[in-house]
Amino acid sequence: MFIKKLMMVLLIASMGQTAEKLKIGLVLDKGGKEDKSFNSAAYQGASLAEKDLGIELKYVEATDVNSIENLHRQFAKKKFDLVIGIGFAQQDAVKKVAAQNPNTKFVIVDGEVTAANVRSLMFEEHQGSFVVGYLAAMKSKTKKVGYIGGMDIPLIRRFAVGYEAGVKHFDKSFTVLENYIGITADSWNNPAKAKELALNQFQQGADIIFVAAGASNSGVFDAAEEKKKLAIGVDSNQNWMKPGFILTSMLKRVDQGVYATIKDLKDGKFTSGIVRYGLKDKGIDYAMDKHNEKLVSGEDIKKLEKIKIEIIEGKIKVPDFYLMKKK
Amino acid sequence: MKSFFGFLFGLACALMIIFFAGENPLHILEILVRSSFGSKYDFGLTLFYMTSLIFTGLSVSTAFKSGLFNIGAEGQLNFSAISMVVFATTYPGVTFPGSLLLILLVGILAGAIWGAIPGLLKAYRGSHEVIVTMMLNFVSAGISSYFISHQLQNPDSQNPESAVIADAFRTNSFDFLNKLLPESPVNVFFIVAILTAITMYFFFTKSALGFEMIAVGENPAAAERASISSKKFVVLSLVLSGVLASGAGMNEVIGYSGQYKIGFSPEFGFMGIAVALMSNNHPIGIVANAFIMSVFHKGASDLDIETETITKDFSKIIQAMVLFGVGLQYYLNKYGVNIGWLNKRKKFNQSGSV
Numbered sequence: 252m253f254i255k256k257l258m259m260v261l262l263i264a265s266m267g268q269t270a271e272k273l274k275i276g277l278v279l280d281k282g283g284k285e286d287k288s289f290n291s292a293a294y295q296g297a298s299l300a301e302k303d304l305g306i307e308l309k310y311v312e313a314t315d316v317n318s319i320e321n322l323h324r325q326f327a328k329k330k331f332d333l334v335i336g337i338g339f340a341q342q343d344a345v346k347k348v349a350a351q352n353p354n355t356k357f358v359i360v361d362g363e364v365t366a367a368n369v370r371s372l373m374f375e376e377h378q379g380s381f382v383v384g385y386l387a388a389m390k391s392k393t394k395k396v397g398y399i400g401g402m403d404i405p406l407i408r409r410f411a412v413g414y415e416a417g418v419k420h421f422d423k424s425f426t427v428l429e430n431y432i433g434i435t436a437d438s439w440n441n442p443a444k445a446k447e448l449a450l451n452q453f454q455q456g457a458d459i460i461f462v463a464a465g466a467s468n469s470g471v472f473d474a475a476e477e478k479k480k481l482a483i484g485v486d487s488n489q490n491w492m493k494p495g496f497i498l499t500s501m502l503k504r505v506d507q508g509v510y511a512t513i514k515d516l517k518d519g520k521f522t523s524g525i526v527r528y529g530l531k532d533k534g535i536d537y538a539m540d541k542h543n544e545k546l547v548s549g550e551d552i553k554k555l556e557k558i559k560i561e562i563i564e565g566k567i568k569v570p571d572f573y574l575m576k577k578k
Numbered sequence: 579m580k581s582f583f584g585f586l587f588g589l590a591c592a593l594m595i596i597f598f599a600g601e602n603p604l605h606i607l608e609i610l611v612r613s614s615f616g617s618k619y620d621f622g623l624t625l626f627y628m629t630s631l632i633f634t635g636l637s638v639s640t641a642f643k644s645g646l647f648n649i650g651a652e653g654q655l656n657f658s659a660i661s662m663v664v665f666a667t668t669y670p671g672v673t674f675p676g677s678l679l680l681i682l683l684v685g686i687l688a689g690a691i692w693g694a695i696p697g698l699l700k701a702y703r704g705s706h707e708v709i710v711t712m713m714l715n716f717v718s719a720g721i722s723s724y725f726i727s728h729q730l731q732n733p734d735s736q737n738p739e740s741a742v743i744a745d746a747f748r749t750n751s752f753d754f755l756n757k758l759l760p761e762s763p764v765n766v767f768f769i770v771a772i773l774t775a776i777t778m779y780f781f782f783t784k785s786a787l788g789f790e791m792i793a794v795g796e797n798p799a800a801a802e803r804a805s806i807s808s809k810k811f812v813v814l815s816l817v818l819s820g821v822l823a824s825g826a827g828m829n830e831v832i833g834y835s836g837q838y839k840i841g842f843s844p845e846f847g848f849m850g851i852a853v854a855l856m857s858n859n860h861p862i863g864i865v866a867n868a869f870i871m872s873v874f875h876k877g878a879s880d881l882d883i884e885t886e887t888i889t890k891d892f893s894k895i896i897q898a899m900v901l902f903g904v905g906l907q908y909y910l911n912k913y914g915v916n917i918g919w920l921n922k923r924k925k926f927n928q929s930g931s932v
Contacts, residue, residue: 276883281841309883310882311879311882311883311890312882312890313879314844314875314878314879314890315841315842315843315844316839316841316842316844317623317626317627317763317842317844318844318876318878318879321619321620321623321876321879321880322879322883324619325879325880325883326883329883339736339737340737340841342735342736342737343735343737351761361736362736402723402738402840403723403727404727404736404737404738404840405731405736405737405738406736434716434719434720434722434723434840435716435719435840435841436840436841573736
């Protein structure tokens with residue numbers, strides 16, 4: 252295994268000698284690069300790499316489930332060096348196309364594919380959700396907090412389960428209200444419905460809502476501003492969207508992962524296998540900046556950092572929906 | 579054929595817009611064509627889209643014929659797809675060929691039920707079929723989402739999808755069409771779709787039942803006088819509409835993936851409305867238009883890769899412009915606006931379908 256890896260590294264290194272620009276293809280999920288959240292993060296990472304590393308970037312958005320495989324094929328056919336698939340929906344397509352194009356490198360975010368030319372980037376969302384859940388519980392006055400997910404699917408459940416565990420870790424008597432926006436792909440882009448749900452949760456007594464729903468998030472932020480309550484953003488740092496009403500954002504540094512992978516390829520250090528990002532390497536984190544510094548005091552941060560360390564050291568076991576499901 | 583000039587006109591208008599965006603229209607056209615026929619895989623994917631669009635196009639047009647607007651083809655194909663997957667996972671032990679027969683029956687039945695609900699409500703309670711079918715779209719999406727998230731979730735995957743059903747329920751072991759275009763999703767249901775379109779053509783032109791259905795659509799009161807029960811045909815036509823839409827679900831579940839993936843349909847049901855309108859509800863025209871629409875749909879994603887300024891959304895513009903062009907032509911034909919020889923042809927077509 253080690254020799255194989257070494258050979259591949261050498262091979263790529265020798266290929267990197269040529270002065271030609273690396274061609275990177277980015278296949279975004281249906282949310283599109285303007286979702287200010289998950290896909291935005293991926294796009295930012297890739298475009299930063301374009302600026303810094305002098306690569307050639309081409310991005311596309313999938314129109315439907317069947318078109319994803321088509322897009323990966325087109326990139327491979329055009330001899331792109333690296334094709335990045337964003338989102339769990341692309342797992343099967345990457346698996347299939349990577350097997351047929353052994354000379355093209357692939358990256359899949361949020362999905363696991365084992366092949367010699369595929370790197371899988373996985374994020375430990377449940378850990379971050381636990382931390383923001385703990386923060387929400389600390390800040391809640393009503394002992395009731397809310398969670399709004401885009402769609403009732405395993406990934407979004409993973410956020411919910413981690414979040415709830417974080418809240419309960421602070422105090423078992425807390426209640427967590429849980430709602431999902433919809434049942435179709437529209438759910439990721441339906442701020443109106445998100446706002447409705449948020450207002451409803453506020454009315455039921457929740458005073459902080461964690462939302463994981465792509466471009467629908469803005470609806471929850473609107474509701475928080477209207478009712479003078481708090482919301483927690485997700486994936487990208489969304490604190491700036493409604494300063495003063497967004498307690499923090501749970502960061503899922505897809506941008507970091509994408510950037511690092513492109514850099515690895517450029518430096519000839521691309522390896523296949525699964526790369527996990529978690530609290531440990533700040534691939535998962537919570538966002539602190541000038542927009543929310545008044546909401547979260549230094550003392551709170553100290554407590555959160557302690558929780559983080561306990562999770563990293565394994566003293567706190569955060570329930571993982573993916574593993575729960577396998578039982 | 580009547581709408582061919584409208585189609586060209588719409589396409590020309592759309593290509594003009596490309597010109598303003600700073601790309602060469604011919605280049606875009608070339609990308610669209612290459613994207614659809616460039617390789618065996620590309621062509622297969624185009625035909626796969628086309629299969630579903632023929633089914634939904636026929637579904638919508640059948641309702642149109644009896645004066646009903648079925649915008650629920652999306653829900654009908656969804657409900658049919660989830661029913662088939664539920665059936666196949668509940669009874670995995672059924673053996674071939676009975677298994678295939680049963681799953682087809684389940685799919686057809688599910689489509690029929692999802693068509694019968696708005697049909698019965700319309701006929702006996704006067705509820706408007708547009709509202710009911712639209713709401714049923716969400717109901718069926720909800721049902722499938724419940725089954726996928728809570729009952730059938732594929733244990734090997736984090737995707738919102740069901741596990742793959744047993745091979746006995748699928749056609750891929752003997753699918754000769756798929757062998758011709760390997761790797762692509764096209765399957766034997768393409769042929770089924772074409773045959774269905776031909777059957778529908780004869781159904782409406784040669785059978786008494788089809789004639790009565792059209793009669794109800796053109797004038798329900800007159801049909802009643804001629805002792806045709808309009809209630810019966812409202813229900814029947816929506817049931818038939820639902821059954822036709824279920825074909826799109828079979829194309830995915832039995833023919834291709836063998837599983838229910840949330841979001842597998844890029845709104846085939848709604849694209850079917852455009853297909854039906856463009857072809858004036860003529861079954862053979864539907865086949866042609868389904869092909870055109872699938873070329874645009876397939877080409878859409880490649881526009882992103884190949885050009886700088888034109889994105890996938892542009893194919894929607896082309897689709898819309900073509901639809902306008904065809905609509906314009908229809909208007910001109912119907913109200914006898916004089917444009918040369920087109921009008922002369924109209925005299926021969928006076929008795930043709932609406």
